[in-house]
Each structure stands twice: as structure tokens, then as C-alpha cells.
Amino acid sequence: MSTDVLLLNLTRFGDLLQSQPLIQDLHDSGHQVGLVCLDNFAAALPLLRHVDAAWPLPGAKLMAALDRDWRTAAAQLLDLARRIRREAAPRHVVNLTPTLPARLLSKLLAPTPEAVLGFGLDPEGFGVNQGVWSSFLSGATLRRLNAPFNLVDMFRMVGAPLFAPGIAGRPGRFSLRTPPDAAMAHADALLARPENLPMSAHPKGFVALQLGASEARRQWPVAHFAALGERLWREAGLCPVLLGAPAERPMAREYAACAARDRTPFVNAVGRTDIPQLAALLRKMRLLATNDTGTMHLAAGLGLPCLAFFLATAQPWDTGPYLPGCCCLEPALPCHPCSFRQPCPHGHACLTRISPTSAGDLILARLEGGGWQAGLSPELRREARVWLTETDARGFAGVRSLSGHDSEDRSLWLSQQRPFWRHILDDLSSNAAGQAAGPANGHIEKHAAGQTGGQLDAPPCSPDFCRQVTPVLAQAARLLDMLSEQGRLTGKSAKAGQLFLLNCERLQNLLNACPPLASLACFWRELRQERGDRMDELLHFVGLLAGHLERWAAHMTVSSRNPL
Template sequence: MPRFLVIQSARLGDLVQTRRLLLTLAERGETHLAVDTGLVPLARVLYPFARLHALPLYTRDAATAARQIDDVLRIWRDLDFAAVYNCNFSSAGTSLCRLFVPERVHGYRPGSGGPERSPWARRAFRLTEHRACGSLNLVDYWGHFASDPIAPERVNPPASGGGAGLGVVLAGRESRRSLPVPLLARIVRTLHDFMGGPRVCLLGSAQERPVARRLLRELPARMLGNVEDLSGKTDLPALVEAVRGLDRLVTPDTGIMHLAAALGVPVLAFFLSSAYAHETGPYGIGHTVVQADIPCVPCLESAPCQFDVRCLRPFEEERLPGALVALLEGGRPADIRLPDGLQAWASGLDALGGILKLTAGRDAQASLRCAARRELAAWLGISAADIAGEGSSPDAVAEETARRWLRADSDWMLPSRRYS
């Protein structure tokens, strides 16, 4: 039986989004997964079939980290991996791959000038230069590191409420991508009433405890008996159990959002600033995303905002809660009075993977987005007839533009899929 190694050196959400790749490999052989030490308990729950290797990626104790990594490398030397899938463009993860024959390393491998992208990674990554036309979910970006990955519908179950109430993720790691407490409280009140007064579960790390206290002060007294604050009170396996069975999860773009999608919990997600739903939205069928749609979105997370986070302003309009209710009721687009500067999307799937379908608002990039998606699919050998058009078929100009974006002269010299 062949052995495979996946190196995922990023955070919680990225571990969950590696799901398509890992499930694919699990059907083909013995699957090994290397993750940060702190994520091992979660990986054990999500991927019980995988043999786990703990990497001290975020420790400040360099001497201890070096010893632990050396122990891991000694184990790897004795294992004959048929293929190694390195998921992150980082010197830390890529340096580990120097142990392996370069031809067996997929995704990112050491090169003479630093980490080197494979043909698929290089081609798909070109789309990040045109992020407003993004059309590839990160789950599928990693999933297609392996040839012919499992069908998208086998990755996450269709979303369906489980009777455990409303979950509220208090904030994300990047404050610009989270809703301020007064606005979050208004949305939680609206959803609590719309859902008939269910239990409300507040979720987050210990760092979000002050946010939880401010939110509780903003909620009406009639709700407080239904609210359970779990911020900072769950380890990762307990977090899985807290999310499992919720009727809905309200969240910015967070790792908990991806965990909920993997568990089949319906997600209502708010994307703004550097968060872009076409790249990292909830994966599967049955999720709802409200995306900021102004010219500077999506921005770079690492760069300061020059516009005072103006992408937040449409979320603050008074008619948003009513629009959310109409959206969740499945109303006609004409009945969903979404504020200008926002889009509403429903998650779905096609032959390439996760896709979003516009349910309210306008998408000026629809033709280019569809053309880029079809161009990526064609390179993978997927028929254009099996690619959803997101409500629009690309015109000839869009198709030519997408080809120019996503192809380079050197691509013609590389056999498709030889090194993913």
C-alpha cells in the first residue's frame, strides 16, 4: 500500500480546508499528516484515518523545536512516501521537503531561489493577481494537488440544522474582518427572534472573552437566559462538540466557520476587508454568505486600510437585518432589500468544486469569474459543460482575458498534471 504525506503548516481553518486532499489520499493508501503541535487534537478528531506528526511551528523555544523536528525527520527517513503534498508557500514547511526526492513533492518544493510552485499551484495562484474575479475555493486549490480528487459532494455533508440552537463566532483573528459588537448584537437579536428563541452559544478563544461581555451587555434581558458563553472554555475537541448539531452559525471568515461546514452546520458568514468568499467561503451545499462589494475589496490583510474600513458601512445600514430574514426565508431577489455595496451568495458545487451563486446584489465580475473558472477546469481536464456559470456565461472578451491571466509561455512546455 502506498504512503502519502501531507504537510499543513498553517492554522485551524487551513487544516479543515485540506479535507478534500486528505480524503482523496485516504482512499489510495496510508495517509500521514504533519501539523502544528497545537492542532494535533483537532486533526485526530477530523481525520482519524491519518497518522499524525506534530511539528512545533509556532513555539518560541528554538532549541526544543529543533529537537522535535529532528525526531520527526528521523521517522520520515524510514518511511517510503510515494508522494508528499506541501500545502503552504513558506520556508518552514518547504525546508522539510529537502528530505524527499523533488519529483515526489507536490504543491511547494525547495527551489534554487526559495520555495517553488508546481504547475497547478503556479497557474491557480495567478488568479490572486485578480482577486476580485476569484473563482477557486482554497479547498479545491489544495484538493487538486492530487490528480482526480474525490467528488466535491463527498467532502462536506449538505448543511442541515441539528436542533442545538444558534452559534455565534465572536470575532476573527483579524479585527478588520469582524463585525463590531453593536452590529453583531443587532444581527443576533434578529436571528434569535426569527428562529423562535433558540439557545445561543457564543464561541471564541480566551482572547474573545471581552467581546463576549460587551455582546451580552448589548443583548436584551429577555435573551440572556438562552445565551451560553463558551469563549475560552473549550479545547479543540470540545469545540467540535459545541459546533456539532447547531441550527446555524453566524461568523466572519474563521476556522470555526470551516469546522461548521465540515460538520454540516448551516453557516451565515459575513465577508469584508481582506476576506473574500470566492476564495475561502464555507464549502458545500446550504450555506449563505454576505460579501462586501466595493472597489477596494478584497484588500491585503498585511496592508493598513487607507479608507477607514469603508467596506463595513453597508453592513451597518438599518435595513440589513430585515434583508437577512428575507434571505434566510428564501425570498425572491426582488424581495431581499440588501444594502448597496453588499452581495448575498448561496454555496453550491460543480465539477471543479465549491462555487457561490448570487442570490441578491450585483456581480460586475460574473463573466470574468466564470471564464477564469472554466480556464482552470480545462487545464484539469474538466469539461466546460460541467462548470457552473454563476448566473452568467462568459463572453469572448472574458474568455480571452482569462486565458491571458492564467497561461504563460512556459505552460505549453509542461505536460498537464505531471507535477501538481
């Protein structure tokens, strides 16, 4: 049962599924992969490929024990960690969960602290992120509105130091196993009994509708789903199949009331499937219409195309389906996506912005002609930003606008961040082993970094946006240059050490005050905190980062003078 790489993912169902491409990459690199996940998602394990051993963590049981007696809970966790470590005997631990309990568990499971990739703990018990992609993922988790990469690719790059040559540069492969025969038989039994089906009628196929989401403010209205289902039956003879967990049964009852009024057949599978049975149902569907949910990621792993609604805080850039050819809809409102933990001042207008008519046009176009474009209408372009999922030239998942909203500053900025962050993170990752060059070569490193990657094809933002961001990038590069100089004198001059710390904080405050640079602000905070006790390594990265920011500022300056 021993494995040389132990993967920890103690997050949600969808995030667990999105570990599959990383597991595939590790397997293709010759590793035996073990997995620690929450026990309430253990039913998904038979769907994952190349998991050589798995240890479900009884999170709810441990929390209940903690409420009774923390000493008992700690003893149970230690016993479990010892058993996993003994059975797995891992050489490396890849922790994708940034919480403190998961960091502690990774420390207990790893043979040495240096064997942890991703989210770990330092010797004093403070959180540390091992690897520059881990630092970026940590910041992206906190400030997702500035995350230009799909979560799957960020997971993959956290584990990339363990990949064989060439694997990190290829597109990720998200392919789940076929559900077991018993689950397929259960799906057939559910589909055999649609409600409201006329005696002489026979469905020409099935379309799945995922009604729920993690929050009510991220749910397309049930009445909209019902209107969509009625049209798909009336015009295409497709029977809607309702999907969801037991807690979503009230929404299924609301849908049933609408369907009874419209005399529309449907299959109610809400609360009537486990994870393999849900996968089996999806295998029998022609398409999925869904909110941003774990069901959407399950469908992507099974190769089922979907029409996905991204409302409130959700956006397809980072949590969209990892499957080319899916269609993602965001409400075309200036306030979308909204910030986390803030009440909506607009009465949740985004929920009803996208009409059932527009969604139906897209689905019928996709089912009848194989593409979404025929379903685009002037009305839809006013209602929604329409995105098509695809793979970019460097193997990462991305989205492309079908509705002309790629000219908005938010879209342009996210597109521009992708090549620059790839240059920055790939350069810092590849140079991590070259720290021996030392801080004295900071200017040489900066110059080399500025020449890395050849011609950039990042699209320019508007002149006003560029004028907002460019001075901050330029000032940040200058501060990094100052840090490089002052860092070489720390230990020799008390004043240089004080100035170094002061300018570290000045840089942090500068970036914090510029919302478009939220990801950079989080990245700098993580970078300096993790390497504050390794000055040579920190200064090595400071020199590299300065060159990239100078180049970024120069690109923004040209863009402001020569807009598209």
C-alpha cells in the first residue's frame, strides 16, 4: 500500500475531482499516488484514476470529538496520522488545502519538512507555502477576482516539481472512470419513470439540470430552470433530469409545481443518488445546464458539455469547467463578479439577468448544430458575457469571449495577467535551484528575467486603466531594486536592515492600495513571509521579480499610448 507521493485535498467535492489532472501527471511521471480526502466524499474515489491507495479522513467525527474533549480529538488525529504515514510511507506530500489543520496534517505525514509541496508549516508552527506556485495559489484563494488561471492548472503547478520533463508544459488531462454497472443500472431505473409524461410520448433524450449551488446568491432561479426545461421538451423532445443533494429537495418541489402547471415531464433525481450514481446519470445525458457546482466538474471529468451560470462571486476564469467546448455565462453587469463577504447593493439583480429564452437558444444551437454561436442573439449579448472554454497555446485552460465582452477592461486585464504571471512564476520556479548565484548578481538576474519568454501577445487595456496601474508597477519595480541593494548590506549595517524592512512594507502597502494588483499584493506578502529567514533566496527572487515588473510596466505604457 506504500506510495511515494501522498496528496492531501480536504476541500469540497468539486475541488477533489479537480485534483484528477494532477494525479494523472504524477502517475505519468512514474509516481505511485496516495490520496487523503474527507470521508463524506470517499464515494468519489472509484471514479478517480491512478489513485493507488486512499485514506478517508473522518472530519465530522473529529470535530464532534473536539467538542467533547480536545485531548481525545488530538489523540485520534495523531493515531490516524501515524497509521497513514506507516501505511503510505510517502517520500513526498503534496498538500492542496491551505487551512491550518491540513497544514498540520501534512507536517505529521511527511518524512521531513522539506518533503512537503504546497501548504505546510515552518519549525515554529507558522504557515509556509512550499514553491512559488503555492504562494500564488494561496493569494488566488484569498483574492479570486484577480485569479487568471483555472484552479486545476494551479493545482497541477503546485505538484510540478515532481513531474517528469515535458509534462508540466502539456495540457492537463481530466478523465474520470466510468461508473460501476450497479450505478448505471440505478440511473436507468430513474430515467424509466419521468413524471408528467403523456402515455404516448417518448423522450428523445435527456438534459440534466443542476438547480442548487453552494449559496443561494449563486443559484439561477428555479423558475428559470423550469421555463428552460419546458422549452427543451416542447421544441426538442428532451426530458429534463433534476440533479442535486437531499438539501436541495425544496427546489425540486418548486420545479415540480412549475412543471405540473406547464404539463412538462421531468425526472426528479434530487437526493436520490450517491456520487457514482450521479456520475452514471450524467453519462446518459446529452448536456448539463448548471450553476458553478461540483456537479459541473463531475460532468467535465466525464466529457459531458455544459452550459454553466456564474453568478454573484463566481467567475469562469478560475472555476470554470476543465473541458474545452463548454459555454459559461456571466451576467453583463458592471458589478459582476461581486466581492466576497459584502452584501449586494443591487438586490441580487444578477440572478435574473440571464433569461431562460437566451439559455434555451444556446442549448438548442449546441444540440442541433454542434456549436453555441448560432444561439447568440443581440438580446443575449446585452444580458450576458458568453465564454467558451478552451486550451491556450501553453497548455493551460482558458476562456474565449463569444459575445464581444473581451474588450472590457476586466477581461483584458485578466487576459494580460495570464502571460505575465506565467513568465514570472515559471521563471521564479526554474531559478529556485539557482539561488547560489547570490544577491550580488541581482541586476544580472533582473536583466535576464526581463528578456525571458520572447515576444508577449498580451492584449492592451484601455488607456485610463493603464494609467491607473502602470505607475504602481513601475514604482514597485523601483522598490524591488532598492530592496536588492539594501538586502546585500543587511547584517553589515543596522540602518540598511531597517530600510529593508521599511521598504518591504512600503511595497506591500503600495500593492494593497491598487485593487487590480491584488494577486501581486498577496504574492509579495507570501513571498517575503516565507523567505524572510533565507535572505539569499529572497533577494534572488527580488531581482527576478523586479525585471518582470519593469517589463510589465513598459508593456502597459505602450498599451496606453497605442490602444486597440
